[in-house]
Amino acid sequence: MLQHYGPQLINLLASLMLLLAFAMLAQRRIMSLINLFAAQGFTLFLSTALVAWLTDQSHLYGSALLTLVLKVIALPWILHRLIRRLNVKWDVETLINIPSTMLIGIVLVILAFNLALPIALLAGTLTKGTLGIALACVLLSFLMMITRSKAVPQVIGFLSMENGLFFAATAAAYGMPMVIEFGIALDVLVGMVILGIFFFRIRERFDSLDTRHLEKLKEH
């Protein structure tokens, strides 16, 4: 039963990832943004575990577990703590207004789907159709990083881009070697810690988390 509907379920989870990426793009509140990020991580965990089960790739269980621990529990927890300490609950400011951002997002999705179609034809994996969605998720997170002016949403965009990358790896080649996955996971975790310190430094220096202040090279 599950064998039969497995590929369809993976497609469904992939679409859910895309939906959550769009929801994050449209979100105005930081708290909901973090929750959406956790939900996206959970979807990634489910789809990785499903691919592992369907293809009998035991190392994918490891990466699924890594996703669960790191992206669903640890990172959202760290982010929630940071938000409380920084006291910036209502701090999502966009450079372009949200409807235009969503329109650009649609264009990116079309671009990603077109790019991925010829590649997906070459791949022989079960999940080849989802490569386009993975690519779209990466581009959408990238868009989020570009269009947000405050530091915290930018960091969440960065983390969600990593979600998209993981998903692309699962879609195109049944995941990366374990060493690389651990490497990336550690990278993200350490990056998060360092960025957390940066938040405090930026705010101390400029009294706000607006990264536009960083564009000035010298003081006047």
Next chain:
Amino acid sequence: MISLSGVVAQFTELVLAVLLAPLLTGWVNQCRAWLQNKSAPPLLQPYRMLAKLFQKEVVLAHNASPLFRAAPYLIFGCLCTAAAIVPTLGTDLPLNAAADAIALVGLLALARLFTALAGMDVGTAFGSLGARREMLVGFLAEPALLMVLFTASLISNSTSLATIAETLAHKEFVIHPSLAFAGIAFTMVSLAENARIPVDNPATHLELTMIHEAMVLEYSGRHLAMIEWAVSLKLFVYSCIGLVLFLPFGIAGGGDWLGLVLALPALLAKLAAGGALLALIEMLSAKMRIFRAPEFLGTAFLLAVLAVLVHVLLER
């Protein structure tokens, strides 16, 4: 060829839609009251309301044109036709050949046009304010609704609602990720189109926030009754479109008498669940500023476009 079971299905369906529509409205109101911890109005309250309004005298403004008097009947007629072409019990409908999903959107638009014209006809400030807002909401919601219907049409290779229901309900079960997107888009559109809470409040008479109520302020007596009935019918039609697209199980095929009988309890159960869900959504969301509505409906349109794209990528 028109079969006997088709004629029976068509007729029962239309009569059911017209008779059950106020019941659905009553049920949604009841659920909403329960969720708000209020004592609920009786389930049959909308019928009593209609009976009361039909007995009352009609008061017309001096400068009301014949359009103002004809509009309630035209609106009701449009929505009856719309109810007739949405398959609720069986998919073998004689009227189905007359109009497809695009014509259905056209019929709903026609009803909206007459409501707006009637709102502007008397020339009060509120009427034209409501009409303008309604047209703003309408022109944003319509493309989104069309894209949702196109997604379902792409899956079943037909724009006819009966064929769509037939494909989704009776062919081999396939998970369609695109329908997940389309479902969210459709929910958003139907909230806006039925003047429900994030966009408009159906219970308000507060001057600055109302959209639909502002247009029908001048109506009274049997005209108002027809309009209220049409509003319930619209909610019923939208619920049924949603059921056809996203939960078509239980609809009978052609010539299936037993299926036709069993389809009725299935429909009632689905509508009850849908109404409770609508009340829950209304409870959990706050009314938006009117200028947020374009963003809300723009999101619905984008989701519907995504549904089409996802269908092209994943399901072809």
